[in-house]
Amino acid sequence: MEVKRQYINGEWVHALSKQTREIINPFNQEVIAIVTESNEEDTKLAISAARHAFDHGDWPNTPTMERAKVVRKIAELIERDREELAELESLDTGKTVEESRWDMDDIVGVFHYYADIADKDGGEIIDSPVPNSISKVVKEPVGVCGQITPWNYPLLQASWKLAPALVTGNTLVMKPSEITPLTTIKVFELMEEAGVPKGVANLVLGAGNTVGAELSSNNDVDLISFTGGIQTGKKIMQAASDNVKKVALELGGKNPNVIFADADFETAVDQALNGVFFHAGQICSAGTRLIVEESIHDKFVDALVERVKNIRLGSGFDKDAQMGPLISEQHLNKVMNYVENGIKEGATVAIGGKQPDDPELQKGFFYLPTILTNCTTDMRVVQDEGFGPVMTVEKFSTEEEAIQLANDSIYGLSGGVWTKDIAKAERCVAKMRMGTVWINDFNLYFPHAPWGGYKQSGFGRELGKTGLEEYQETKHVFQNLDPQPINWF
Ligand SMILES: NC(=O)c1ccc[n+]([C@@H]2O[C@H](COP(=O)([O-])OP(=O)(O)OC[C@H]3O[C@@H](n4cnc5c(N)ncnc54)[C@H](O)[C@@H]3O)[C@@H](O)[C@H]2O)c1
Numbered sequence: 001m002e003v004k005r006q007y008i009n010g011e012w013v014h015a016l017s018k019q020t021r022e023i024i025n026p027f028n029q030e031v032i033a034i035v036t037e038s039n040e041e042d043t044k045l046a047i048s049a050a051r052h053a054f055d056h057g058d059w060p061n062t063p064t065m066e067r068a069k070v071v072r073k074i075a076e077l078i079e080r081d082r083e084e085l086a087e088l089e090s091l092d093t094g095k096t097v098e099e100s101r102w103d104m105d106d107i108v109g110v111f112h113y114y115a116d117i118a119d120k121d122g123g124e125i126i127d128s129p130v131p132n133s134i135s136k137v138v139k140e141p142v143g144v145c146g147q148i149t150p151w152n153y154p155l156l157q158a159s160w161k162l163a164p165a166l167v168t169g170n171t172l173v174m175k176p177s178e179i180t181p182l183t184t185i186k187v188f189e190l191m192e193e194a195g196v197p198k199g200v201a202n203l204v205l206g207a208g209n210t211v212g213a214e215l216s217s218n219n220d221v222d223l224i225s226f227t228g229g230i231q232t233g234k235k236i237m238q239a240a241s242d243n244v245k246k247v248a249l250e251l252g253g254k255n256p257n258v259i260f261a262d263a264d265f266e267t268a269v270d271q272a273l274n275g276v277f278f279h280a281g282q283i284c285s286a287g288t289r290l291i292v293e294e295s296i297h298d299k300f301v302d303a304l305v306e307r308v309k310n311i312r313l314g315s316g317f318d319k320d321a322q323m324g325p326l327i328s329e330q331h332l333n334k335v336m337n338y339v340e341n342g343i344k345e346g347a348t349v350a351i352g353g354k355q356p357d358d359p360e361l362q363k364g365f366f367y368l369p370t371i372l373t374n375c376t377t378d379m380r381v382v383q384d385e386g387f388g389p390v391m392t393v394e395k396f397s398t399e400e401e402a403i404q405l406a407n408d409s410i411y412g413l414s415g416g417v418w419t420k421d422i423a424k425a426e427r428c429v430a431k432m433r434m435g436t437v438w439i440n441d442f443n444l445y446f447p448h449a450p451w452g453g454y455k456q457s458g459f460g461r462e463l464g465k466t467g468l469e470e471y472q473e474t475k476h477v478f479q480n481l482d483p484q485p486i487n488w489f
């Protein structure tokens with residue numbers, strides 16, 4: 001098997017150490033690729049290349065419209081290779097190919113969106129309070145950006161960083177998750193084909209505690225944009241402090257989905273299932289914390305359990321499969337422990353709570369879709385991000401209690417409210433401390449609207465206009481057209 005290489009200063013090169021890593025298919029544990037294993041020294045080379053391209057190259061000063069053409073070309077190439085990329089993503093993550101196709105469409109949309117909006121904000125003229133002067137605000141690229149992504153949406157999360165960084169004239173070094181680097185490698189090939197100049201976009205492949213730590217601590221990096229877990233986010237924030245680099249953190253969530261008794265019952269049941277079990281619950285915004293009005297609690301749980309019985313587990317390449325495996329054995333063990341601890345805390349398993357018996361699934365890291373009832377807000381299983389196909393169910397009896405439960409979390413990424421009473425929904429939304437709140441929907445995102453967290457779900461925003469501004473500095477330029485001595489000294 002040919003070893004896949006890192007991309008530094010426009011060259012596909014092996015890591016200096018010549019170490020490699022096997023990439024595993026989570027459905028059957030087969031080795032699907034071997035990639036070079038970068039370390040701190042490779043990362044320093046990649047950062048130097050990005051630094052040189054920023055300080056001495058043309059990209060930061062290339063007209064925005066020209067950069068937008070390159071970004072649009074990347075979108076077109078991803079669209080051209082959509083099927084290959086979708087299959088690669090499914091092979092690497094275990095998600096169904098249909099899910100991966102949706103991801104690819106979203107990714108194409110993100111590159112187009114940023115190509116479209118990049119030249120729409122050329123700065124601002126300020127009405128200067130000083131006679132005979134010009135005061136203006138201009139936007140400039142931040143500089144060298146370190147970008148670190150997780151394994152659950154490898155290319156989607158990469159696209160949310162690459163497209164705005166490139167179109168605004170930054171240079172960058174990306175580090176995908178060491179478990180799922182394959183589609184990111186492929187897109188760097190497409191970026192080369194699209195004409196991204198040498199040194200502007202660099203790719204290193206390796207572990208968090210080596211490559212990731214170097215990227216976040218290196219003083220030649222001006223901004224670190226990270227998507228991943230809360231504990232890693234804290235380390236990155238600390239590592240970034242030496243040169244006070246800009247930090248953007250997209251961290252985890254434990255997202256409440258509040259169901260009022262007057263909600264459209266069938267739709268709320270259907271979307272509550274989708275909110276949790278899509279991609280086997282390995283979604284930052286999964287609605288794993290169901291909060292249901294007491295009067296419909298039993299009926300709602302019964303309906304969920306009946307539907308869960310029919311969820312089909314299987315290979316991402318099986319057209320009938322609705323849910324794939326978890327990403328790794330280590331993650332499977334984490335999810336199993338999380339559920340076992342929840343049971344010890346007093347939760348009741350309404351369905352699932354174990355690995356499937358199906359002999360065809362034994363090589364994969366599968367876990368059954370699980371619903372835990374009798375949950376209360378003080379339990380770890382309710383507070384911690386399980387990141388698996390596990391829903392906890394709590395009850396409430398008043399609107400105030402629903403809001404209080406929904407906010408009782410260190411996280412604040414997203415949440416949902418289901419009711420036909422729009423005034424009630426708006427009252428709840430106004431009090432819910434989360435970056436995204438859905439009314440009568442769940443887990444919807446698109447390029448035009450910002451995405452990010454309150455509280456310990458992080459700070460900074462991706463997507464939308466705000467996602468572009470993350471990659472820009474704001475400079476005030478004041479010009480005196482009639483300079484005179486002040487005669488103070
Ligand atoms: N808020 C969002 O938009 C969003 C989106 C996707 C995933 N997530 C979160 O990501 C997590 C799952 O992803 P994960 O398990 O890959 O997270 P993780 O934190 O373990 O790893 C994420 C990335 O950080 C790297 N890393 C690890 N240690 C590092 C260190 N010391 N310094 C620098 N980089 C380091 C990893 O190699 C990987 O590339 C979940 O918590 C999920 O909620 C959040």
Ligand SMILES: C[N+](C)(C)CC=O
Nearest residue numbers: 152153282283284285
């Ligand atoms: C941000 N999102 C929802 C695409 C993936 C979260 O894990």
